[in-house]
Amino acid sequence: MFCSVLHTLKSPKNVGTIIRSHVAYGGGPVVFVGYNRPWDFKKGSQAFSRKLEKQCELIFIEDDDAYFEWATDNKYTSVAIEISKNAISLPDFKFPSKTAIVVGNEATGLTSTFLARCNNIVSIPQFGAVECLNVGVSSSIVMYELSRERKDISQIKGQKFKVV
Numbered sequence: 823m824f825c826s827v828l829h830t831l832k833s834p835k836n837v838g839t840i841i842r843s844h845v846a847y848g849g850g851p852v853v854f855v856g857y858n859r860p861w862d863f864k865k866g867s868q869a870f871s872r873k874l875e876k877q878c879e880l881i882f883i884e885d886d887d888a889y890f891e892w893a894t895d896n897k898y899t900s901v902a903i904e905i906s907k908n909a910i911s912l913p914d915f916k917f918p919s920k921t922a923i924v925v926g927n928e929a930t931g932l933t934s935t936f937l938a939r940c941n942n943i944v945s946i947p948q949f950g951a952v953e954c955l956n957v958g959v960s961s962s963i964v965m966y967e968l969s970r971e972r973k974d975i976s977q978i979k980g981q982k983f984k985v986v
Protein backbone atom coordinates (compact mmCIF):
# COMPACT_ATOMS: atom_id res chain seq x y z
CA MET A 823 0.00 0.00 0.00
CA PHE A 824 1.42 3.38 -0.94
CA CYS A 825 0.44 6.94 -1.68
CA SER A 826 2.28 9.37 -3.94
CA VAL A 827 3.23 12.75 -2.57
CA LEU A 828 4.09 15.49 -5.07
CA HIS A 829 5.87 18.36 -3.40
CA THR A 830 5.26 21.63 -5.30
CA LEU A 831 5.60 20.02 -8.74
CA LYS A 832 5.09 22.49 -11.56
CA SER A 833 5.17 20.55 -14.81
CA PRO A 834 1.84 19.20 -16.09
CA LYS A 835 3.76 16.50 -17.98
CA ASN A 836 5.48 15.29 -14.83
CA VAL A 837 2.27 15.31 -12.82
CA GLY A 838 0.48 13.41 -15.61
CA THR A 839 3.28 10.86 -15.85
CA ILE A 840 3.21 10.23 -12.10
CA ILE A 841 -0.58 9.84 -12.06
CA ARG A 842 -0.41 7.24 -14.83
CA SER A 843 2.29 5.21 -13.07
CA HIS A 844 0.49 5.61 -9.74
CA VAL A 845 -2.65 3.99 -11.16
CA ALA A 846 -0.63 1.31 -12.99
CA TYR A 847 1.05 0.33 -9.72
CA GLY A 848 -2.15 0.34 -7.68
CA GLY A 849 -1.49 3.38 -5.48
CA GLY A 850 -3.84 4.90 -2.90
CA PRO A 851 -4.27 8.67 -2.64
CA VAL A 852 -2.22 11.20 -4.60
CA VAL A 853 -1.21 14.03 -2.31
CA PHE A 854 -0.22 17.47 -3.59
CA VAL A 855 1.81 19.41 -1.01
CA GLY A 856 2.22 23.17 -1.34
CA TYR A 857 -1.12 23.78 -2.98
CA ASN A 858 -4.15 25.37 -1.40
CA ARG A 859 -6.35 24.66 -4.39
CA PRO A 860 -6.79 21.63 -6.66
CA TRP A 861 -4.25 20.96 -9.40
CA ASP A 862 -5.74 22.03 -12.72
CA PHE A 863 -5.68 19.00 -15.00
CA LYS A 864 -5.70 20.39 -18.53
CA LYS A 865 -4.78 18.89 -21.90
CA GLY A 866 -1.03 19.21 -21.16
CA SER A 867 -1.23 16.91 -18.17
CA GLN A 868 -4.06 14.70 -19.40
CA ALA A 869 -2.06 13.74 -22.49
CA PHE A 870 0.28 12.06 -19.98
CA SER A 871 -2.18 11.03 -17.27
CA ARG A 872 -4.73 9.66 -19.75
CA LYS A 873 -7.30 11.28 -17.43
CA LEU A 874 -6.53 8.64 -14.82
CA GLU A 875 -6.67 11.33 -12.13
CA LYS A 876 -10.43 10.77 -12.27
CA GLN A 877 -9.80 7.35 -10.70
CA CYS A 878 -7.61 8.72 -7.90
CA GLU A 879 -8.36 10.21 -4.56
CA LEU A 880 -6.61 13.60 -4.82
CA ILE A 881 -5.63 15.40 -1.63
CA PHE A 882 -4.38 19.00 -1.57
CA ILE A 883 -2.31 20.12 1.39
CA GLU A 884 -1.11 23.69 1.78
CA ASP A 885 2.20 23.30 3.60
CA ASP A 886 4.76 20.97 5.13
CA ASP A 887 3.39 21.08 8.70
CA ALA A 888 -0.06 20.11 7.48
CA TYR A 889 1.44 17.31 5.35
CA PHE A 890 3.34 15.71 8.25
CA GLU A 891 0.23 15.96 10.41
CA TRP A 892 -1.77 14.24 7.66
CA ALA A 893 0.88 11.51 7.25
CA THR A 894 0.91 10.80 11.00
CA ASP A 895 -2.88 10.78 11.26
CA ASN A 896 -3.08 8.37 8.32
CA LYS A 897 -0.18 6.19 9.54
CA TYR A 898 1.99 6.74 6.46
CA THR A 899 5.77 6.43 6.64
CA SER A 900 7.22 9.33 4.66
CA VAL A 901 9.91 8.06 2.31
CA ALA A 902 11.61 10.97 0.57
CA ILE A 903 13.00 10.11 -2.86
CA GLU A 904 16.01 12.33 -3.16
CA ILE A 905 19.73 12.48 -3.86
CA SER A 906 21.28 13.05 -0.45
CA LYS A 907 24.35 12.07 1.59
CA ASN A 908 22.08 10.37 4.15
CA ALA A 909 20.05 8.42 1.62
CA ILE A 910 19.65 4.65 1.46
CA SER A 911 20.19 3.23 -2.00
CA LEU A 912 16.92 2.00 -3.52
CA PRO A 913 17.98 -1.66 -3.98
CA ASP A 914 18.87 -1.84 -0.25
CA PHE A 915 15.64 -0.28 1.01
CA LYS A 916 12.83 -2.33 2.56
CA PHE A 917 9.59 -0.47 2.07
CA PRO A 918 7.29 -0.02 5.08
CA SER A 919 3.77 -1.44 4.82
CA LYS A 920 2.20 2.03 4.34
CA THR A 921 4.66 4.13 2.37
CA ALA A 922 4.25 7.73 1.24
CA ILE A 923 6.54 8.11 -1.79
CA VAL A 924 7.54 11.78 -1.67
CA VAL A 925 9.16 13.47 -4.67
CA GLY A 926 10.38 17.03 -5.00
CA ASN A 927 9.87 19.73 -7.57
CA GLU A 928 11.76 20.11 -10.82
CA ALA A 929 13.81 23.15 -9.85
CA THR A 930 15.02 22.63 -6.28
CA GLY A 931 13.98 19.13 -5.22
CA LEU A 932 13.09 18.52 -1.55
CA THR A 933 14.62 20.95 0.96
CA SER A 934 16.94 19.75 3.70
CA THR A 935 14.37 20.92 6.27
CA PHE A 936 11.70 18.78 4.67
CA LEU A 937 14.07 15.80 4.32
CA ALA A 938 14.95 15.99 8.01
CA ARG A 939 11.27 15.45 8.87
CA CYS A 940 10.86 12.38 6.68
CA ASN A 941 11.24 8.86 8.09
CA ASN A 942 13.61 7.74 5.35
CA ILE A 943 15.48 9.13 2.36
CA VAL A 944 16.01 6.86 -0.62
CA SER A 945 18.10 7.58 -3.68
CA ILE A 946 18.02 5.85 -7.04
CA PRO A 947 21.48 4.77 -8.16
CA GLN A 948 22.76 6.47 -11.30
CA PHE A 949 25.70 5.42 -13.41
CA GLY A 950 26.17 8.17 -15.96
CA ALA A 951 27.18 11.80 -15.95
CA VAL A 952 23.87 13.54 -15.35
CA GLU A 953 23.00 15.40 -12.16
CA CYS A 954 19.62 13.75 -11.58
CA LEU A 955 16.71 11.89 -13.16
CA ASN A 956 13.40 13.38 -14.24
CA VAL A 957 10.99 13.43 -11.31
CA GLY A 958 8.28 11.44 -13.14
CA VAL A 959 10.85 8.80 -14.04
CA SER A 960 12.17 8.71 -10.45
CA SER A 961 8.71 8.30 -9.01
CA SER A 962 7.85 5.51 -11.47
CA ILE A 963 11.06 3.57 -10.75
CA VAL A 964 10.30 3.67 -7.03
CA MET A 965 6.68 2.56 -7.54
CA TYR A 966 7.89 -0.39 -9.58
CA GLU A 967 10.45 -1.37 -6.95
CA LEU A 968 7.91 -1.06 -4.14
CA SER A 969 5.33 -3.09 -6.05
CA ARG A 970 7.78 -5.97 -6.52
CA GLU A 971 7.57 -6.54 -2.75
CA ARG A 972 3.79 -6.32 -2.51
CA LYS A 973 1.78 -9.41 -1.73
CA ASP A 974 -1.64 -7.74 -1.61
CA ILE A 975 -1.95 -7.14 -5.36
CA SER A 976 -1.41 -9.39 -8.38
CA GLN A 977 0.15 -8.48 -11.67
CA ILE A 978 -2.24 -8.06 -14.60
CA LYS A 979 -1.06 -10.41 -17.31
CA GLY A 980 -1.77 -11.31 -20.90
CA GLN A 981 -4.01 -8.45 -21.94
CA LYS A 982 -4.12 -4.69 -22.18
CA PHE A 983 -5.70 -3.20 -19.12
CA LYS A 984 -8.84 -1.36 -20.21
CA VAL A 985 -9.80 1.77 -18.33
CA VAL A 986 -13.56 2.18 -17.98
Ligand SMILES: C[S@@+](CC[C@H](N)C(=O)[O-])C[C@H]1O[C@@H](n2cnc3c(N)ncnc32)[C@H](O)[C@@H]1O
Pocket residue numbers: 903904905924925926927928929930931932944945946947948954955956957958960
Ligand atom coordinates in the same frame (compact mmCIF):
# COMPACT_ATOMS: atom_id res chain seq x y z
C1 LIG B 1 14.82 16.97 -11.20
S1 LIG B 1 15.04 16.62 -9.53
C2 LIG B 1 15.45 18.16 -8.78
C3 LIG B 1 16.82 18.56 -9.13
C4 LIG B 1 17.27 19.89 -8.55
N1 LIG B 1 17.90 20.60 -9.62
C5 LIG B 1 18.23 19.69 -7.41
O1 LIG B 1 19.41 19.99 -7.57
O2 LIG B 1 17.80 19.26 -6.33
C6 LIG B 1 13.38 16.47 -9.02
C7 LIG B 1 13.12 15.32 -8.12
O3 LIG B 1 13.42 14.09 -8.79
C8 LIG B 1 13.78 13.10 -7.83
N2 LIG B 1 15.07 12.52 -8.22
C9 LIG B 1 15.76 12.76 -9.36
N3 LIG B 1 16.84 11.98 -9.46
C10 LIG B 1 16.83 11.19 -8.35
C11 LIG B 1 17.68 10.13 -7.87
N4 LIG B 1 18.74 9.70 -8.54
N5 LIG B 1 17.37 9.56 -6.69
C12 LIG B 1 16.28 9.95 -5.98
N6 LIG B 1 15.44 10.93 -6.40
C13 LIG B 1 15.71 11.54 -7.56
C14 LIG B 1 13.76 13.78 -6.48
O4 LIG B 1 12.52 13.55 -5.87
C15 LIG B 1 13.92 15.25 -6.84
O5 LIG B 1 13.41 16.08 -5.84
